[in-house]
Amino acid sequence: MQPIRLGIMGFGRVGRQLYQLAVQDERFDVVAVSDIGSAGILHNLLTKTDHDLDVKLENNYLVSERGRTRLMSVDRPTETPWDVFDVDVVIEATGRFRTLADLVPHLDNGAPRVVLSELPEEKIDRVLLYGVNEASAKVGDQIISAGSASTTATALVLKIITGVFAIEQATMTSVHAYTSDQSLQDYAGPDYRRSRSGAENIIPNATPALHWVQEVLPEVAGKLSAYALNVPVQVGSMLDLTIAFSEPDIDIDTVNQLFISAAKERPALLKTIGDPIVSSDVKGIPQSLLVDLLGTMKAGDRMIKMLAWHETLGHSRRILDVVDVYAGLDSDQKKEVS
Structure with missing residues (x-):
C-alpha cells in the first residue's frame, strides 16, 4: 500500500507534532505544509521542539530521510493549491477554520478529504473519536473532525x-x-x-x-x-x-x-x-x-x-489514526471495484 499523501494546514504545536509523527511512520508522506510563517521560522520552531528530529531546510522544503515537504506561506484554505501536490487528505490544524464555509475550499482546491484537528462549529459529515466511534466511518465522508x-x-x-x-x-x-x-x-x-x-x-x-x-x-x-x-x-x-x-x-x-x-x-x-x-x-x-x-x-x-x-501528542496520534481509518476504507472500496 502506498503511503498516504498528507497536506497539513497550520504548523503550530499540533501541526508540528503531526509532522514529527508522520515522518517516523511509513503509513504517511507529508507532501506539503501551509502556514503563514516563513520557511526559516517554521523549520526553527520544528527543530527546537524536537531536538532528535533530523530535518533540514532546503529552499522552501523540509528534507528528511523520508522525503521532501513543501512549505507554503498561505493564510487561508481558499489560497492553498492542494491539487498541485496530489494530496490524499488535508489535516486542518490551524484551529481557526471550523465551519463548512471555511473547510469546503480545501475540497475545492483538490483535497479529496479534510480532517479537522478541532471540534467543528456546525454539523459536518462526521466527528470521529478514535477508540470510541471509528466503526461509524463511511467512505463517502469528506469533512471529518478528529475531535479534541x-x-x-x-x-x-x-x-x-x-x-x-x-x-x-x-x-x-x-x-x-x-x-x-x-x-x-x-x-x-x-x-x-x-x-x-x-x-x-x-x-x-x-x-x-x-x-x-x-x-x-x-x-x-x-x-x-x-x-x-x-x-x-x-x-x-x-x-x-x-x-x-x-x-x-x-x-x-x-x-x-x-x-x-x-x-x-x-x-x-x-x-x-x-x-x-x-x-x-x-x-x-x-x-x-x-x-x-x-x-x-x-x-x-x-x-x-x-x-x-x-x-496534545496523544491527540495528534489519534488524528493520524483517523486518517488511516479512512485510507483503509478507500483501499477496500478500490478492491471491490477492481
Whole structure:
C-alpha cells in the first residue's frame, strides 16, 4: 500500500507534532505544509521542539530521510493549491477554520478529504473519536473532525464505564492548559473571561465537548454536564469526572481495575498510573488518556470521582489514526471495484 499523501494546514504545536509523527511512520508522506510563517521560522520552531528530529531546510522544503515537504506561506484554505501536490487528505490544524464555509475550499482546491484537528462549529459529515466511534466511518465522508484531546479522553472514560455499568449522571470539568488563542496579557477577545490573561488566571470556560461526547455516545445523552477551566500551565491537562452509578456500592478498586484491564487491551490508546504525578509529568505521553489511579475516590453510595490526564501528542496520534481509518476504507472500496 502506498503511503498516504498528507497536506497539513497550520504548523503550530499540533501541526508540528503531526509532522514529527508522520515522518517516523511509513503509513504517511507529508507532501506539503501551509502556514503563514516563513520557511526559516517554521523549520526553527520544528527543530527546537524536537531536538532528535533530523530535518533540514532546503529552499522552501523540509528534507528528511523520508522525503521532501513543501512549505507554503498561505493564510487561508481558499489560497492553498492542494491539487498541485496530489494530496490524499488535508489535516486542518490551524484551529481557526471550523465551519463548512471555511473547510469546503480545501475540497475545492483538490483535497479529496479534510480532517479537522478541532471540534467543528456546525454539523459536518462526521466527528470521529478514535477508540470510541471509528466503526461509524463511511467512505463517502469528506469533512471529518478528529475531535479534541479532552473530548476523546472524556468519551473514552465514559465508553469504558458504560460498557460495564449503567450510570445516572456524569459531570466533567476539563482543567486545561492555556491555548494559543488566549492572550498572555489582558486583551479584548471573544468574551469577557477569555479577554483576560491566560498566563495569569484560571479562566472558566464553556466546552464544546459537552455536545459532541453525547453525539458520539448516545448512551450518555442527557446524562452529562461539562465545564472547562483554562489554567496557566503550558502542557498537561486533566479531567475531573464525577459519575453517579445506577447501582450502589461500586468501589474504587472495581473502577480502577476496569481501566487497568482496558489499558492492557488497548495500550496505544490509554494507560493507568499509580504514581503521584502532576501536570508537567504528562508531557510527551502518546496515549489519549492517562488514568490517575490515586485520584479515584468514593463520593457517597453511588458516586465515584476520577482524575485522568491528557496531552496534545496523544491527540495528534489519534488524528493520524483517523486518517488511516479512512485510507483503509478507500483501499477496500478500490478492491471491490477492481
